[in-house]
Amino acid sequence: MFPKEFLWGGATASAQYEGGFDEGGRGKSQLDFIDFISVEKRIGNQCTDDVSWERYKTIRENESEYNLPYRRGADFYHHYKEDIKLMAEMGFKVFRMSISWARLYPTGEEETPNPEGLKFYHDVFDELHKYGIEPLVTMIHYENPVHLTEKFNGWESQKMISYFVKYTKTLIDEYKDKVKYWITFNEINATLCTPFVSSGMFVEKSQKNKLSCEYQALHHQLIASALTVKYAHETAPQCMIGAMIARLECYAETCKPTDVLANMIDDQINLSFFDIMARGSYPKFLLNYFRDNDIIIDFVDNYEQILKEGTVDYLAFSYYMSYVVSAEPGKAEAPGNLVKSLVNPYLKQTEWGWGIDPIGLRITLNRIYDKYQLPLFIVENGLGAKDVLEEDGSVHDAYRIDYLREHIKAMDKAIDDGVELLGYTSWGCVDLCSASFADMTKRYGYIYVDADDYGNGTYNRYKKDSYYWYKKVIESNGKDLD
Numbered sequence: 001m002f003p004k005e006f007l008w009g010g011a012t013a014s015a016q017y018e019g020g021f022d023e024g025g026r027g028k029s030q031l032d033f034i035d036f037i038s039v040e041k042r043i044g045n046q047c048t049d050d051v052s053w054e055r056y057k058t059i060r061e062n063e064s065e066y067n068l069p070y071r072r073g074a075d076f077y078h079h080y081k082e083d084i085k086l087m088a089e090m091g092f093k094v095f096r097m098s099i100s101w102a103r104l105y106p107t108g109e110e111e112t113p114n115p116e117g118l119k120f121y122h123d124v125f126d127e128l129h130k131y132g133i134e135p136l137v138t139m140i141h142y143e144n145p146v147h148l149t150e151k152f153n154g155w156e157s158q159k160m161i162s163y164f165v166k167y168t169k170t171l172i173d174e175y176k177d178k179v180k181y182w183i184t185f186n187e188i189n190a191t192l193c194t195p196f197v198s199s200g201m202f203v204e205k206s207q208k209n210k211l212s213c214e215y216q217a218l219h220h221q222l223i224a225s226a227l228t229v230k231y232a233h234e235t236a237p238q239c240m241i242g243a244m245i246a247r248l249e250c251y252a253e254t255c256k257p258t259d260v261l262a263n264m265i266d267d268q269i270n271l272s273f274f275d276i277m278a279r280g281s282y283p284k285f286l287l288n289y290f291r292d293n294d295i296i297i298d299f300v301d302n303y304e305q306i307l308k309e310g311t312v313d314y315l316a317f318s319y320y321m322s323y324v325v326s327a328e329p330g331k332a333e334a335p336g337n338l339v340k341s342l343v344n345p346y347l348k349q350t351e352w353g354w355g356i357d358p359i360g361l362r363i364t365l366n367r368i369y370d371k372y373q374l375p376l377f378i379v380e381n382g383l384g385a386k387d388v389l390e391e392d393g394s395v396h397d398a399y400r401i402d403y404l405r406e407h408i409k410a411m412d413k414a415i416d417d418g419v420e421l422l423g424y425t426s427w428g429c430v431d432l433c434s435a436s437f438a439d440m441t442k443r444y445g446y447i448y449v450d451a452d453d454y455g456n457g458t459y460n461r462y463k464k465d466s467y468y469w470y471k472k473v474i475e476s477n478g479k480d481l482d
């Protein structure tokens with residue numbers, strides 16, 4: 001069922017992939033100060049917590065004593081030609097990447113962008129086009145100049161809007177002829193789970209309660225996104241600008257109406273970001289939720305008009321697993337992507353305890369498309385696993401092939417159901433640093449990178465079994481999944 005022009009590819013993010021953190025005039029981002037989360041500090045394979053102000057300060061003052069893997073990523077900065085060649089050999093039509101804000105504006109406050117930073121991304125886009133690969137660019141994938149975190153407490157401050165829009169206008173002006181597909185914010189809803197990682201702010205430093213602080217930051221991001229979309233529509237009408245969420249497809253634990261209602265509310269909140277970014281206004285249920293939960297937001301002047309004028313062209317989301325919701329508090333929970341979930345007894349789980357649910361992907365595609373009637377793009381999906389590099393340079397990752405095959409079948413069925421799906425970029429197509437633990441142990445790629453959690457290794461690239469498999473999938477436009 002896949003249309004001829006379907007965009008097959010893979011996804012990455014600069015903070016987790018790029019490395020070169022102190023080269024080319026790049027400033028530091030807040031993620032450069034997250035240390036490797038060792039096994040001892042993990043609870044049930046879930047990252048113990050977002051980074052606190054105290055923890056951040058300690059690392060900041062003693063940088064050299066910490067293992068800071070985000071700084072290294074998988075060293076795309078020095079390997080981009082090789083990586084793109086490998087992607088081209090696999091047949092990629094699209095490559096999702098993000099731009100490091102601090103590489104273009106080292107502190108965020110400069111008046112003009114760093115020319116070396118601009119050149120680096122020009123080179124990357126040129127290399128992609130050499131092979132006919134379309135870049136799909138996330139303007140911000142969690143990564144903020146750390147200077148803005150320290151000076152303004154990140155996105156809690158309204159000041160972030162103008163710094164961000166200066167940066168995104170640069171992106172559009174500079175790259176509009178090389179990049180057609182854009183996403184403003186990666187998983188915009190993630191601030192509700194990881195405010196430091198996603199918004200570069202410390203909730204404990206705010207005068208507001210936790211939810212107010214988070215929704216305040218989100219309000220600023222939604223405004224910044226809408227202003228960016230408006231600018232792109234006016235100056236680069238050939239581009240398509242998307243919204244993105246971490247999709248938390250959820251099921252009620254039972255058919256008890258209270259469980260079904262609790263599930264409905266979780267789902268409404270998860271999709272509320274699409275309501276705002278695609279329809280251009282805050283939905284009534286979200287304003288009621290603010291009222292009922294003591295969430296106070298200082299709305300930006302003229303925000304209603306700004307949101308209306310900056311609605312997106314397509315909807316992108318990540319999908320790794322589904323969730324189970326109960327109205328009764330205190331039930332045992334399993335780890336998940338961003339949030340924990342009740343265990344779904346009908347699903348198998350990954351090594352990290354994430355419930356594998358390809359049917360949930362078909363459900364989610366239908367649900368989102370039915371509601372918004374906009375083209376969709378799956379920009380993250382995949383299996384994190386501990387791969388083993390054999391002596392002969394092979395990696396046998398049949399488990400990953402099984403996972404991806406079932407999800408691709410689900411996409412195929414959803415397209416047959418009538419969903420308009422632009423493309424599929426599976427996560428971490430080249431191994432990169434994981435977001436939850438800042439480690440290299442949890443890998444997603446078709447291409448293995450020889451680097452461990454401590455930065456030891458050659459950083460050489462090796463093709464996994466899934467590499468050859470995905471090449472066939474793309475060649476046959478999704479028909480040959482064996």
Ligand code: BG6
Nearest residue numbers: 013187246318384434435436437
């Ligand atoms: C998504 C993020 O939520 O999940 C990625 O956008 C992240 O940045 C991915 O890497 C997988 O999570 P993890 O923790 O397994 O790396």
